[in-house]
Amino acid sequence: MKSILTILIFFLAGLTATPQEVTLTVDAPGVAAAGERFRVIYTINSTDGQFTPPKFDPAFTVQGPQQSTSRNVQWINGDVKTIATTTLIYYVSVSEPGTYTIPAAKFETKKVVVSSAERQIVIAPAGQAPAAVQAQTQGQGQARTAGDIPSAGTDVSLRLLFSDREVYAGEPITVTLKLYTRINLSGLQELKYPDFKGFLREDIETPPLRNLETEVIDGVQYGTGVVQRMVLYPQISGEIRIDPVEMTVLVQERSGSRDPFFDDPFFDSFFSSVSTVPRKVTTQPVTVRVKPLPTPRPADFHGAVGSFALESSLSSTEAKLNDALTLKVVLKGSGSLNLAGEPLINFPQGIEKYDPKVTITGPGTSSGSKTFEFLLIPRNPGKFDIPPVSYTVFDPKQEKYVTLRSEGYSVNVTGTPGSSEGAAPVFIPGEDVKYLGQDIRFIRNGNGRLSTAAAPLVTELHYWLWFALALFITAVVLLLRREQIRRNADVAGVRNRKASRNARQRLARAEGLLKSGSKDQVNAGVARALWGYLGDKLRIPPSEITRERCYALLRQRNTGEELISELDRILTATEYSQYAPVSEGESPAALCKRAELLIGRLDNVLD
Amino acid sequence: MILVAGLVSLAGQTPEERYSQAGVLYGSGDYSGAAAIYRQLFEEGFRSGDLFYNTGNAFFKSGDNASAILFYERAKLLSPADEDIDYNLQIARSRITDRLETVPQLFFVRWFDFLSLLASTNFWAVGAIVLFLLSLMLAVLFLTRARARGRLLSFWLSLATLLLSMLLISLAVRNNSLVNHNSRAVIMCSIVTGRSAPGETGNELFVLHSGTTVTVEQELGDFREVRLPDGNKGWIRADCMEKI
Numbered sequence: 001m002k003s004i005l006t007i008l009i010f011f012l013a014g015l016t017a018t019p020q021e022v023t024l025t026v027d028a029p030g031v032a033a034a035g036e037r038f039r040v041i042y043t044i045n046s047t048d049g050q051f052t053p054p055k056f057d058p059a060f061t062v063q064g065p066q067q068s069t070s071r072n073v074q075w076i077n078g079d080v081k082t083i084a085t086t087t088l089i090y091y092v093s094v095s096e097p098g099t100y101t102i103p104a105a106k107f108e109t110k111k112v113v114v115s116s117a118e119r120q121i122v123i124a125p126a127g128q129a130p131a132a133v134q135a136q137t138q139g140q141g142q143a144r145t146a147g148d149i150p151s152a153g154t155d156v157s158l159r160l161l162f163s164d165r166e167v168y169a170g171e172p173i174t175v176t177l178k179l180y181t182r183i184n185l186s187g188l189q190e191l192k193y194p195d196f197k198g199f200l201r202e203d204i205e206t207p208p209l210r211n212l213e214t215e216v217i218d219g220v221q222y223g224t225g226v227v228q229r230m231v232l233y234p235q236i237s238g239e240i241r242i243d244p245v246e247m248t249v250l251v252q253e254r255s256g257s258r259d260p261f262f263d264d265p266f267f268d269s270f271f272s273s274v275s276t277v278p279r280k281v282t283t284q285p286v287t288v289r290v291k292p293l294p295t296p297r298p299a300d301f302h303g304a305v306g307s308f309a310l311e312s313s314l315s316s317t318e319a320k321l322n323d324a325l326t327l328k329v330v331l332k333g334s335g336s337l338n339l340a341g342e343p344l345i346n347f348p349q350g351i352e353k354y355d356p357k358v359t360i361t362g363p364g365t366s367s368g369s370k371t372f373e374f375l376l377i378p379r380n381p382g383k384f385d386i387p388p389v390s391y392t393v394f395d396p397k398q399e400k401y402v403t404l405r406s407e408g409y410s411v412n413v414t415g416t417p418g419s420s421e422g423a424a425p426v427f428i429p430g431e432d433v434k435y436l437g438q439d440i441r442f443i444r445n446g447n448g449r450l451s452t453a454a455a456p457l458v459t460e461l462h463y464w465l466w467f468a469l470a471l472f473i474t475a476v477v478l479l480l481r482r483e484q485i486r487r488n489a490d491v492a493g494v495r496n497r498k499a500s501r502n503a504r505q506r507l508a509r510a511e512g513l514l515k516s517g518s519k520d521q522v523n524a525g526v527a528r529a530l531w532g533y534l535g536d537k538l539r540i541p542p543s544e545i546t547r548e549r550c551y552a553l554l555r556q557r558n559t560g561e562e563l564i565s566e567l568d569r570i571l572t573a574t575e576y577s578q579y580a581p582v583s584e585g586e587s588p589a590a591l592c593k594r595a596e597l598l599i600g601r602l603d604n605v606l607d
Numbered sequence: 608m609i610l611v612a613g614l615v616s617l618a619g620q621t622p623e624e625r626y627s628q629a630g631v632l633y634g635s636g637d638y639s640g641a642a643a644i645y646r647q648l649f650e651e652g653f654r655s656g657d658l659f660y661n662t663g664n665a666f667f668k669s670g671d672n673a674s675a676i677l678f679y680e681r682a683k684l685l686s687p688a689d690e691d692i693d694y695n696l697q698i699a700r701s702r703i704t705d706r707l708e709t710v711p712q713l714f715f716v717r718w719f720d721f722l723s724l725l726a727s728t729n730f731w732a733v734g735a736i737v738l739f740l741l742s743l744m745l746a747v748l749f750l751t752r753a754r755a756r757g758r759l760l761s762f763w764l765s766l767a768t769l770l771l772s773m774l775l776i777s778l779a780v781r782n783n784s785l786v787n788h789n790s791r792a793v794i795m796c797s798i799v800t801g802r803s804a805p806g807e808t809g810n811e812l813f814v815l816h817s818g819t820t821v822t823v824e825q826e827l828g829d830f831r832e833v834r835l836p837d838g839n840k841g842w843i844r845a846d847c848m849e850k851i
Contacts, residue, residue, distance in 0.1 A: 438698060439698070440664055440667055440694070440695040440698050441664075441694060441695055443630060443660065443664045443665070444657040444661060445630045445634075450622045450623060450626060450648065450655060451653065451654065451655065452651075452652040452653055453652070453786075454729055456729065456732075456779075456786075456787055457728065457729050457732035457779070458728060458732050458776075458779045458780050458783050459783065463736075466736055470736075470739060470740050470743055471743070473743075474744075474746065474747055478750055478751075481751050485751075
């Protein structure tokens with residue numbers, strides 16, 4: 001429609017072209033971020049001539065040029081103007097920050113040589129002034145070029161806004177994904193997040209983007225809107241790069257070629273059709289520095305990073321046996337609530353603990369809280385102390401660990417174990433003794449009688465000499481004793497030798513009785529003396545001695561019959577006097593004499 | 608300051624006072640302080656099962672498992688029937704690095720060693736002398752008595768006491784060799800390499816960590832040939848072990 005109308009107008013106007021002056025203009029941003037690709041555009045209002053590109057600095061990475069020519073014929077107040085335009089676009093990126101100069105480029109026609117102005121460009125360090133760069137780029141990226149790049153260009157941009165770029169591990173970062181646009185958008189499509197390696201991502205509920213707000217950046221008006229808010233929890237430390245977020249926006253674009261003459265909304269609506277074209281927008285990659293948490297970590301640190309307060313409450317301090325109690329521990333504040341582990345509480349034995357019920361409200365905000373609800377069931381009556389909860393968090397603002405404490409409680413449990421209080425009888429099984437830990441046994445604290453060790457006797461020679469000495473003494477004792485035995489062995493010989501002496505002694509004793517004693521006793525003494533003498537001399541044991549045996553032995557020894565009969569008479573006399581107390585015959589004194597004589601004579605015979 | 612004051616006050620005290628002071632330190636949690644006093648008493652030549660047991664405890668609590676094992680082993684030689692020592696020794700052993708299968712001793716060797724450690728060397732030695740004298744007296748009686756019944760009794764009694772006396776002598780010798788010339792040693796270096804020859808040139812055979820008990824078989828210069836509880840042998844630097 002539009003093109004047909006234009007041709008019609010051309011025909012109506014006629015054609016009278018006038019020559020005009022050749023100009024070469026350069027269009028480049030004044031500021032760019034290091035590594036960012038920007039465009040340097042040369043525009044020449046002529047099509048025939050020789051373009052000499054400028055000598056770019058060696059630090060520049062140059063792609064291009066992308067060349068396009070166009071020719072316009074204008075008819076103004078009867079004058080026909082032909083506008084020919086050559087556009088050369090260089091895509092340049094510089095990795096080193098600094099100030100650079102783009103030298104002049106030349107354009108040579110048959111008649112004249114024109115040169116462009118030199119341009120200063122400041123390359124800012126990456127990520128330092130993205131807004132300014134973005135704004136500059138957008139402000140200057142006005143040139144309409146044919147064959148636009150597939151991205152939405154600089155009219156639409158997407159940015160990730162970080163609450164902090166330098167955080168501790170676990171410290172939450174609030175990230176806002178925001179859209180900036182200078183053109184009309186008809187919608188958003190396909191939001192593609194990178195995998196946020198090293199982070200735990202949690203989206204915050206964000207109302208869908210309907211209306212754009214107006215924001216002026218560097219004098220340029222943008223329509224802005226928050227696409228998504230989220231909280232990132234760094235899991236590892238170090239410099240972590242977050243890859244770009246990609247989004248497809250639907251851009252409203254006029255399908256026909258643009259004509260300055262009809263560049264008017266009224267004509268747009270009439271003469272051009274507006275089509276919706278999907279375009280891709282991406283964010284710049286961002287690097288976040290994550291500092292590790294200081295070591296050593298306290299034992300009761302369970303991963304909570306942020307500024308928190310701890311509260312606790314117990315449902316009741318009076319409880320009945322087997323009735324449930326609830327201990328609530330609330331961690332309030334801003335920080336990594338969902339990374340905060342459950343507090344370790346040493347509940348007294350006799351109270352059964354169940355795993356806590358955990359609820360989180362408002363994560364990522366300053367008024368978030370995490371509630372641990374412990375269900376406790378007292379299984380034994382008595383008084384129990386629930387110790388204060390000690391919970392250590394890392395406060396990134398103070399850059400140190402902070403230990404939070406809640407109050408402790410004392411619970412009084414009443415009831416009788418095993419008794420059925422209203423309920424059905426409960427079977428209480430016997431409990432095994434619980435072993436809580438293992439440790440060495442305690443030291444001995446007796447009044448230690450310390451003594452130094454004596455030298456061991458077995459290593460001393462004198463110890464062994466004692467044994468030898470004992471043996472030696474024993475040997476001597478045995479030898480002496482043996483000698484004595486040998487000498488005592490001839491008992492009969494001794495008796496023989498001592499026979500007459502013993503007999504005489506007995507006779508003497510019998511004689512002694514003559515004066516005082518009775519006649520019987522004297523006779524008995526004489527008999528004993530004689531029998532003893534005979535026993536000793538003839539070696540007859542006293543129990544076996546008889547007259548007959550004595551006489552036989554005496555005869556063997558050639559004793560005269562006269563002596564034997566004398567002996568017989570004396571023995572008979574003594575016996576006779578014993579059994580016939582009325583005395584006849586000899587007096588005891590005479591008997592003694594005769595016995596003495598007899599012994600003397602027998603001695604002579606028997607020796 | 609407190610430490611210096613403690614050392615000064617130590618100097619003038621009797622061993623018994625220091626012993627009980629170490630007990631107080633142990634009770635209050637100053638384990639390394641208690642261990643230092645106990646160790647000093649040991650260096651001065653004091654010997655008792657309780658002293659060594661306490662020393663082992665103090666070392667264990669202050670984290671030195673190797674010294675703890677060393678002193679528990681020493682305590683075991685002086686009071687073999689003390690069940691607490693066995694218990695603590697077993698705990699200390701469970702905390703060391705090396706896990707070695709121990710080849711158990713023959714039961715009668717174990718019994719005999721246990722018996723020999725129940726009393727001191729000199730107790731057995733004096734007992735042996737007394738029994739020997741008794742045996743000799745009975746022998747004399749047997750050789751000189753005339754009555755038949757008494758003779759027989761004294762003969763058997765004499766024989767029995769003689770055998771008992773010989774048993775006591777062997778117990779005394781065994782006790783002496785266990786207590787005063789024990790060939791076992793505890794590794795004190797945190798890590799040491801066992802080699803196939805004395806010196807640093809032999810092939811590396813095994814690596815031992817502190818707290819392992821070994822048996823010294825040979826000595827050569829600064830090196831000792833040790834036998835591990837599982838029966839393997841190798842040479843180890845002498846300054847890396849302490850004899851029990």
